[in-house]
Amino acid sequence: MKILITGATGLIGQELVNLLIKNNYTIHYLTTSPQKIINKTNYYGFYWNPQEGKIDENCIEGVETIVHLAGASIANRWTKSYKTELIESRVLSANLLFNLLKKTPNQVKHFVSASGTAIYPDSYIKTYDETSTEIENSFLGNLVIKWEKSADQFQILNIKVAKLRTGVVFSEKGGALLEMIKPIKMYLGSGFGSGKQIQSWIHLTDVAHLYYFVIQNQTVGIINAVSPDTISNQDLTTQIAKHLKRPLFLPNIPKFIMKLILGEMHVLLFNSKNIKSVRIKEFGFKYKFSTVQSALKNSIK
Secondary structure (H helix, E strand, O other), X not given: OEEEEEOOOOHHHHHHHHHHXXXXXXEEEEEOOHHHOOEEOOEEEEEEEOOOOEEOXXXXXXXXXXXXXXXXXXXXXXXXXXXHHHHHHHHHHHHHHHHHHHHOOXXXXXXXXXXXXXXXXXXXXXXXXXXXXXXXXXXHHHHHHHHHXXXXXXXXXXXXXXXXXXXXXXXXXXXXHHHHHHHHHOOOOOOEOOOOOEEOEEEHHHHHHHHHHHHHHOOOEEEEEOOOOOEEHHHHHHHHHHHHOOXXXXXXXXXXXXXXXXXXXXXXXXXXXXXXXXXXXXXXXXXXXXXXXXXXXXXXO
């Protein structure tokens, strides 16, 4: 089976590509850098440029599933121009794929899109699952709405659509966890604000296997890609320090300081999102790392 992947060189993309190749899938991937086009057994690169509306039409030859992971990182300062890039890197790229499929004979049956848990409102008391309809009235909330709308349009072409709203990804290879580890290693670790804000997370291995599960079963609809074991910011900081054998003696960092440093992006550290994945449980999906302790033990080397 051939699968087309955007964002194949990202954190989740690399893990998923390795898993799929190991299971005898053939990967087509899109890249904006001609020098990154590699053609080897079961792994073939194709050029695209969503900003200019350019794409190598050969990328969809024989493809049955598209996995759309492309999107600029939210971990950069949100200037006005970068906000535009965050939206366009997700939406324009999906639109380019949609227009290609619309005008070109193809075998695509399934479109699997990354999405974000930022769509759920900030709350210390509410728990959200896939049936929740409340939406965060913020830049990130609106970003996710546009992101998912760009995925939903593929249904017009009678293509099944799945959207994986992914929490904080734990991995030793990159992402938010490594950024949390750095100051703690240097004896500068501390929580943020009250530390009570809930963080919903998932281990990199599990999110890759969840995508694989969705691909195999041609699953449709919204899926919360999160672990069943949520944790507060303060407890997570404490757990990381415990694994690193480092003390925590600094006071928690006030919200206004991080707002001065990070600007609007500071909400990533202070928003509370208690998210459950009812659908994963219904599917019978088996986590390899279902607890914070097991995930940190694997991720902190």
